[in-house]
Amino acid sequence: MTRLPHPSAFRQNALLWFFAAALLVTMLLSLCIGAYPVSFSHVASAALGSLWPGSSPFPGVSDKEHIVVILVRLPRILLATLAGAGLGLAGASLQGMMRNPLVGPDLIGITSGASFGGVLAILFGLAPTAIVGCAFGGGLLALVLASGLARLSKSADVLPLILSGVIVSAFFSALVGLAKYLADPETKLPGIVYWLMGSFAGADGQKIWMLAVPTVIGGAILIGLRWRLNLLSLGDLDAASLGAPVARLRWTLIGIVSFIVAAQVSVSGGVGWVGLVVPHFARMLVGPDHRRLLPASALIGGFYLLAMDDLARSITRQELPIGLLTALVGTPVFALMFWKTQTKGWARE
């Protein structure tokens, strides 16, 4: 019995290429957006000029334009895209392994745990790379606490997990408050507050590396395991009966997700709701199969956070905090999903 891949598979693979192209175009266009006007042709010239240094800046591109495009905007665009892609992947993986489309890294406490870890590192004056490590530890701790607490209820429902996330988030927020209270208001507090607000404004080469390494490595593993996520999403007993090493697989995924989210938090502060909303959009477009959902979530996540950051730095004269925008979009989407699950039941049973 032979069979061609069914038309919907073709369509969905085409969709993935379309998302990739749309992301590239958005990245290029984003280079043109900002307070200092630079025309598209000059942006293209500057970009090409920096790709092939021998060819020198093309005629007509001023040094100032070159600095704005290559040293200010490009790192920021890369940072926002990487962060969005990482959060999209993290969210889709979490939702798959926890069998629920209503969970996200911030909702179940990873973000606030990572924030606390990062704040602690700043408080003790640790190096920027140590901030990633501490944020990772905090995020992982929060995730373990939240899933452990949820397991006490002995039900596979999402409600215990979300409530546990709320509890854990509140706990770590209180710890962050305590750290702020204890921090030296002259030397440490401004750094902590600025870091917590979250922004891609201070993007530079070091931050890109700090985010790119965990996101690219972790993301590659997540995408490699994407068919295994289908198995995990069936439930423990069923996945185990099919021969999946459930516990080992889940802990591997949890570790990777925490690592990616912690890296994002450490370079750009807590950007909420992306990991929840993006996989939801992706699922609407390419379906629930994680083989396509994970790449789609990465691409859409990059696109989404980049677009949000473009809005954040261009919508008003003064820059808006990115976390504010993502929450303004994220909460209504979450409300919509909540309404959908209440009226229909996610599993339609």
Place this chain on the structure above:
Amino acid sequence: MNSTPSSVPTVAFERLGFAYHPGRPVFQNYSACARPGQILAVLGQNGRGKTTLLKLLLGVLKPTEGHIATTGRIAFVPQLFQVSFDYSVLDMVLMGCAQRVGLFGQPTRADEAAALEALARFGLAEMADVPFHELSGGQRQMTIFARALVSQANILLLDEPAAALDLKNQGVILEWIFRLARHDGMTVLFTTHQPSQALAVADHALLMNSASECRFGPASEVLTEANLQALYGVPLKRLRFEHEGKPRETFAPILL
């Protein structure tokens, strides 16, 4: 394709005991076995530990005493299959390939062809691209049967396979259980609350009477009025009748 049960059991447990909390065994001293092509029905009241027994056989739980011996691959069919995400029927069946597909791998074209062939056996090939949620309860069970075939399992564990189905689909599913045992040579173990289902298809029955007492033997010998009344605390009548020229038997509980 094996139609004559061979003498070596593919599923056997001896003096099996399990306790979630030390000192409070769910059951102990349970022994039973089943050979290729045989069907074993497990009966017991709610909370007696039927699902726990299946989890032990699946290896999800470890026995606190006794031992389990299984030969080959086990496929599990849960009571009512619900998925959190709207996978297609084909995607569900493909998950049976998990053992063959590497950690970072994905099912191949050949796997897909095997999955479609398995679906075709259950008359579901046309449904391959339909969301699993849109199937009826009976069709879902058969999809999971197809997945078991794809996984090349030789042991089938079913948790109340017909409990959530209407009468017609109960018949369809029981017939498939019978065929998978006799035609495909699978060793089938299923839990049920219906002694009549056990009597209809099972070769052997295991009655889980209490934590320390079970009864195992040929279905027609173990499934007696007295044994079942002791098991359920409800009187039952074993009725003999003729249908299309063949002698039949069933159980009727006397509920009022």
